Amino acid sequence: MDNLCSLTLKEAIELAKKDSAQPILDAFAKRAEALNPRVNAFLRFNASDINLPLTAERLPLAGVPISIKDNICIDGREVTCASKILAKHVPPYDATVIEKLKNAGATLFGQCNMDEFAFGSSCETSAFGPCRNPWDLERVPGGSSGGCAASVAADMTLAALGSDTGGSIRQPAALCGVVGVKPTYGRVSRYGLIAFGSSFDQIGPLTKTVEDAAILMNILCGHDPKDSTSSPEKVPDFTQALKRDVKGLRIGLPKEYFIEGIDPEVEKSVRQAAEIYKKLGAEIKMISLPHTEHSVAVYYIVAVAEASSNLGRFDGVEYGLRVPSKDLREMYFETRDQGFGQEAKRRILLGTFVLSAGYYEAYYLKGQKVRTLIRQDFERAFKEVDVILSPTSPTAAFKIGEKAADPIAMYLSDIFTIPANLAGIPAMSLPCGFKKVTVTNSDSHQGCELPIGLQLMARPFDESTMLRAAYSFEQETGIYKKKPKL
Amino acid sequence: MQYEPVIGLEVHVQLKTKSKLFCSCATMFGAEGNRNTCPVCLGWPGSLPVLNEVALKLGIRVGLALNCKVAERLKFDRKNYFYPDLPKAYQISQFDMPVNGRGWLDVETKGGQAPFSEEKKKVPVPFITKRIGITRAHLEEDAGKLLHEGIADGSLVDYNRGGIPLLEIVSEPDIRSPQEAYDYLTALKAILQYIEVSDCDMEKGSLRCDANVSVRPVGQEKFGTKVEIKNLNSFKMVQKAIQYEITRQTEAIGDGETIVQETRLWNDAKGTTFSMRSKEEAHDYRYFPEPDLVPFTLSRETVEEIRKTLPELPLERAKRFIKEYGISEYDAYVLTQERKLAEYFEACLKGQILGKEDLSLSAKLASNWIQTELLAMLNAKNIAIEDCSISPQALAGLIRLVEQGTLSGKTAKDVLQEMAATGKAAEVIVKEKGLTQVSDTGLIEKAVEKAIAANPTAVAEFKAGKQKALGALVGAVMKETGGKANPKVLNEILLKNLSK
Amino acid sequence: MEINIEKISELARLNLKPEEKHKLAQDLGAILEYVKKLDVLDTKDVEPTSHVLNMENVFRADEAKPTDAARKALQHAPETEGSFFKVPKVVQR
Secondary structure (H helix, E strand, O other), rough: OOHHHHHOHHHHHHHHHHHHHHHHHHHHHHHHHHHHHHHHEOOOOOOOOOOOOOOOOOOOOOOOOEEOOOEEOOOOOOOOOOHEEEEEEEEEEEEEEHHHHOOOEEEEEEEEOEEEEEEEOOOOOOOOOOOEEEEEOOOOOOOOOOHHHHHHOOOOOEEEEEEOOOOOOOHHHHOOOOEEEEEOOOOEEEEOOOOOOOOEEEEEEEEHHHHHHHHHHHHEOOOOOOOOEEEEEEEOOHHHHHHOOOOOOHHHHHHHHHOOOOOHHHHHHHHHHOOOOOOOOEEEEEOOOHHHHHHHHHHHHHHHHHHHHHHOOOOOOOOOOOOOOOOHHHHHHHHHHHOOHHHHHHHHHHHHHHOOOHHHHHHHHHHHHHHHHHHHHHHHHHHHHOOOEEOOOOOOOOOEEEOOOOHHHHHHHOOOOOHHHHHHEEEEEEEEEEEEOOOOOOOOOEEEEEEEEEEEEEEEHHHHHHHHHHHHHHHHOOHHOOOOOO | OEEEEEEEEEEEEOOOOOOOOOOEEOOOOOOOOOOEEEEEEEEOOOOOOOEEEHHHHHHHHHHHHOOOOOOOEOOOEEEEEOOOOOOOEEEEOOOOOOOOOOOOEEEEEEEOOOOOHHHOOOOOOEEEEEEEEEEEEEEEEOEEEEEOOOOOEEEEEEEOOOOOEEEEHHHHOOOOHHHHHHHHHHHHHHHHOOOOOOOOOOOOOOOOEEEEEEEEOOOOOOOOOOEEEEEEEOOHHHHHHHHHHHHHHHHHHHHOOOOOEEEEEEEEEOEEEOOOOOOOOOOOOOOOEEOOOEEEEHHHHHHHHHOOOOOHHHHHHHHHHHHHHOOOOHHHHHHHHHHHHHHHHHHHHHHOOOOOOHHHHHHHHHHHHHHHHHHHHHHHHHOHHHHHOHHHHHHHEEEEEEHOOOOOHHHHHHHHHHHHHHHOOOHHHHHHHOOOEEEEHHHHHHHHHHHHHHHHHHHHHHOOOOOHHHHHHHHHHHHHHOOOOOOHHHHHHHHHOOOO | OOOHHHHHHHHHOOOHHHHHHHHHHHHHHHHHHHHHHHHHOOOOOOOOOOOOOOOOOOEEOOOOOOOOOHHHHHHHOOEOOEEEEEEOOOOOO
């Protein structure tokens, strides 16, 4: 049965169309039941009694299981953002991406663990216990879409939808060795995604292969009248873009992304990737994105300001947690105090502060202005190159608890992913190598390998070029075929 | 020391759209609790706003009618605060780039310092036109409604009103008396109704007003500390509350106290304002640009298209009535306060009361009939002019009968009631009931001769100079003609025969 | 960087415990210190970015559509009475 779980999305759809998706669903249900207690990738998942719609096989996704980060609303199903404040929260409507998946015949399978309200880079801030990295269960899967990445890497699902505000799809994809795409801001409707940083958030796929990502991109992208920031830009057939051809493609290596603090093996692996591209006929250029070092600071002002406002609605009035109280004021304070975890409180306070009277200009407005400078960096760079190549994360997966005490160290682990969100450009991560480490946990005394992620960034709405470059590399190296031992 | 009040008004008007400002929920009043709600106006996590195009256009319409500078570029901002009627914990409003910037409103006011209590006489005091500045008029979403009454252990929340489009019209602190405030509101309401952007029904909450009041020594440039008054449910309340507040502040300053900047609520039963909070809670709304809505650019053409659809406004219309029909300033003012009334008046004139050459006389007659008889009747029955069952043409017909001498003024009033009740034309009622006034001189002549012959005493007394004796003779003629004799004709013939 | 954690937690409606308050104030101080490095950049003539897309004038038509959301929402609400959400007494302070 397990071999069904190791299928790619593409292969599973073909099989389901020929026969039925039911055996595939059963296999995933069984595998999730077996592995989830160890990995904790799913907060909830469909057991083996899922009823497949009769017509599913005729639809593009043919009834195969797709998992969803637990911040995307599904009508009638509990959605919690991995927070106690939303425990038992049942949205009365489907997110636009959920509608699209249902229309395409997907079976909504697992609801994936994440950092609480997507606040984190390790999945440790989940109120329902950390998710673990399938390559080494003592390590984090990255975050915030850690459950998505871990479930795809562990063959617990065929693919997952995550959300990316500052790297929340790409960084866990890198740390778990899967493909993760953050589309251009405005490409995919945000309607039904429980907001973190509204001007940054994008939904995107986490998959086993680049082709799988392209298949899901075809379904997810497109204008939505329910989202004012949804772009009317035409959506190409992304699967058509997948050619093994990067001849003449101009690829930029930003010098600011190869800095002190980056793991030498990560740097080595990314530089080797550049060599491979060169061999395939691409032109490699050193470029400069001079304001890179400021991106984390800008992000932690602007995104957190938006978040503090977005999280005001969790007040115990209409939904989610309410702590019984004698008066309204106490209800607000007690509900929010008991409902939010530490990191959520930290960000709510920080966001409240940077917007408060007397500080708005020094922090929020300043942040927005530097955001402009960072956008301009990319505009200039994309005059010289077609794709920018960098590490996704400065390090491979770190140990659970390693950075939990130091928020700034944790924030800095997003330094390479944040700029794409600040500029709204498309970006993705794909596996480009492994780092060998010694495992000292009780399960095993052998050495293990940790995936390294390669990040590609492209011009706004040019996901096609980005996917083509990724596909060429993936097909050339075949790194994606390697699986964690569980 | 002499003090003068400085008053500014903030008016919230609900814009008349089919759906809410940022979602497709219905806006109709009086639906079952929370019936008109959806994930967007309930503020459910993940929902997103999309602007109602008509709401923006209605907002621009108001701006143009108030001579505002309509923005070329506008955006929405979040105003963050916690309250159960605000489901997202922020209100989508406009902070620094409102749809309408500075403008003004010319108000016909009886001016200056006249305290309202002296306004008992109905004598038309000449108006002066005062220009009140408009600071801005911006779009925002309404909040839901909290119900407290009869609930011992909490409050209930109804979000039906949440998300309905509002335009907040902020005046400059140009108003100097409670009467001016009243006149400003009346003029503003008239305009809003003329341009058909709102029902302006204070009872249903579609028009709300807060007043900012301060006092300062006469001649001082600097404003005093202002107090905001809320819970004002009618224009009269606004006027009374401002008057109360002026007196309170002036006395407080006289007693050496300092005015605290605060929000006060009007208690209409007691006729006083009272402080809303003992300790003013620090407000820090943390405004920032709404990331879920894109900015908006208004082309000159869009704005001019809207301008073209604006009707004649009340003040222009009043001026035209005076010029075209020769009616008094006061009549013109009263007739133009309500668009439907002004239209009724003009339609009535088109009903050809008199010949074209007598337009001015017709206008005066129509104006009098409408103001004294028709409105009195409608007000007594609490009927709006647009729901009046007597068409303007029918009223013209009635007036015409009076002017032709067919009906006496007294009988005409009864006929008016009959018209309202039955919907029949005046001519029909007159015919059916045989109410036609006798103007036939021959017939009256005969009756007069008969009356003179039958009442020699009265004739003698009259000839001896006793004017009162005439009454008995008139009465006798009326009796003879069944009360239908045209009094004017009767009088003439009687006097002529008596002087023989 | 000293921040008034009392005022900020009041605005954010967070009832922090004393030990939490101290830790969070420290964390925020450190983050703001880090963020302050933006001051080296001259942004006098730079336009702020609120939206990365250059989109504008996104509207909906003024059409009313009924939804069933209220019924579902009330079903899952913490407390209701009839067709209303219910909250504890609003105490004027």
